[in-house]
Amino acid sequence: MNTQLIDGKQIALEIKDEQKKAAEALSLKGVQPGLAVILVGDNSASKVYVSNKKKACEYVGIKSFSYELPTETSEEELLELIHTLNHDKCVHGILVQLPLPKHMDEQKVIMAISPLKDVDGFHPYNVGALSIGLNGLVSCTPAGVIELLKRSNVTIQGKNCVIIGRSNIVGKPVSLLLLREHGTVTICHSKTQNLELILQQADIVVAAVGIAKFIKGHQLKEGAVVIDVGMNRDENGKLCGDVDFDSCQGIASQITPVPGGVGPMTIAMLMHNCIRATKNQEGVN
Numbered sequence: 001m002n003t004q005l006i007d008g009k010q011i012a013l014e015i016k017d018e019q020k021k022a023a024e025a026l027s028l029k030g031v032q033p034g035l036a037v038i039l040v041g042d043n044s045a046s047k048v049y050v051s052n053k054k055k056a057c058e059y060v061g062i063k064s065f066s067y068e069l070p071t072e073t074s075e076e077e078l079l080e081l082i083h084t085l086n087h088d089k090c091v092h093g094i095l096v097q098l099p100l101p102k103h104m105d106e107q108k109v110i111m112a113i114s115p116l117k118d119v120d121g122f123h124p125y126n127v128g129a130l131s132i133g134l135n136g137l138v139s140c141t142p143a144g145v146i147e148l149l150k151r152s153n154v155t156i157q158g159k160n161c162v163i164i165g166r167s168n169i170v171g172k173p174v175s176l177l178l179l180r181e182h183g184t185v186t187i188c189h190s191k192t193q194n195l196e197l198i199l200q201q202a203d204i205v206v207a208a209v210g211i212a213k214f215i216k217g218h219q220l221k222e223g224a225v226v227i228d229v230g231m232n233r234d235e236n237g238k239l240c241g242d243v244d245f246d247s248c249q250g251i252a253s254q255i256t257p258v259p260g261g262v263g264p265m266t267i268a269m270l271m272h273n274c275i276r277a278t279k280n281q282e283g284v285n
C-alpha cells in the first residue's frame with residue numbers, strides 16, 4: 001500500500017485564502033473583522049501559538065487585538081476585560097488562550113465570553129449546539145480534523161471512526177462531528193479495554209492522547225486513514241504526534257504529519273470562525 005501524506009499546511013493555506021477573499025468582500029461593505037486574543041502568564045508554547053494566530057490574522061485581513069496579562073492577574077480583572085470586549089463593536093471574536101494560571105476557574109472564564117464571539121467554540125452554548133445539531137461555532141481543532149478528511153476525499157459516512165481521547169477540547173467534539181457526518185463512532189480513553197481490538201476495526205483513526213508515538217503502524221487495519229492531533233516532544237525534544245508516523249508507512253492509506261498536519265488547520269479554522277462570527281454579528285453574508 002502506498003501511503004499518502006495529508007498536507008495540513010497546504011490545506012490550511014487554501015482555507016486562509018478563502019477567508020482572505022471573504023474578508024475582502026466584507027471590507028467592501030465597510031466591515032473589518034476583529035479578533036481579540038488574551039494570553040495570561042508566560043507559557044512559552046502558548047506564546048508561539050499566539051504569534052502564529054496574529055500572523056494568520058494579518059494574512060487574512062482580520063484586525064487582531066492582543067492582550068498579554070501577567071500571571072498574577074486576578075480572575076475578576078480577566079472577567080472585566082472579557083466583559084468590555086463582549087460590548088466592543090470592533091471585536092467579533094474573543095479567544096482566551098488555555099491553559100490559564102491555576103488560580104483561575106477556566107469554565108467560569110469561558111462562560112463569560114459571549115457565545116456569538118466564542119471563536120474557540122468552547123462556550124457551553126456552542127458545545128450544546130454541536131451536540132443537538134444546531135449551527136453554532138465549532139471548536140477549531142475538531143473542525144480542522146473534519147476539513148482535512150473532506151478535502152482529502154475521505155468518505156466518513158458509514159465508516160468505523162475510532163477516536164482515542166475524550167477531552168472537551170478535542171476528543172469529544174471530534175466524535176460529535178464525525179457522528180454528524182454519519183460515521184460509526186467509537187470513543188476510547190485511558191480506561192478502554194482491548195484498544196488494540198477496536199483499532200483493528202477502524203477505517204478512520206483520530207489520535208488525541210497526548211502521548212508521543214502512542215499508536216504504531218502494526219496496530220492499524222490495512223488502508224486506515226490516520227489523523228494525528230498530538231503535539232508532543234520526543235526523546236530528542238523534537239515535535240512529534242501521538243502516532244509513530246514511520247511505522248504507519250505502507251499500512252495507512254493516508255496520514256497527517258506532525259508538524260504540518262492538524263496544527264496549521266487549527267489556526268485556519270480560527271480564521272474561518274472569525275469571519276463567520278463577523279458576518280453573524282454584522283448581519284451580512
Ligand SMILES: NC(=O)C1=CN([C@@H]2O[C@H](COP(=O)(O)OP(=O)(O)OC[C@H]3O[C@@H](n4cnc5c(N)ncnc54)[C@H](OP(=O)(O)O)[C@@H]3O)[C@@H](O)[C@H]2O)C=CC1
Nearest residue numbers: 141165166167170189190208209210229230231262263266
Ligand atoms: N494540533 C492542535 O491544534 C492541538 C493539539 N493538541 C494536542 O492533542 C493531544 C491531546 O490533547 P487534549 O485532548 O487536550 O489532551 P488531554 O490530556 O485533555 O486528553 C487526553 C485523552 O487521552 C486519553 N488517554 C490518555 N492515556 C491513554 C491511554 N493509555 N489509552 C487511551 N487513551 C488515553 C485520556 O483519557 P481519560 O479521559 O480517561 O483521562 C484523555 O481522554 C495533546 O498532544 C495536545 O498537545 C491539543 C489541542 C490542539
Ligand SMILES: Nc1nc(=O)c2c([nH]1)NC[C@@H]1CN(c3ccc(C(=O)N[C@@H](CCC(=O)O)C(=O)O)cc3)C=[N+]21
Nearest residue numbers: 048049052096097098099120140259260261263264266
Ligand atoms: N483557547 C485556546 N484555543 C486553542 O486553539 C488552543 C489553546 N487555547 N491552547 C493550546 C492549544 C494548542 N493549539 C495549537 C495551535 C497551533 C498549532 C500549530 O500551528 N502547530 C504547528 C507547529 C508549531 C510549532 O512549531 O511549535 C504544526 O503542527 O505544524 C499547534 C497547536 C491551539 N490551542
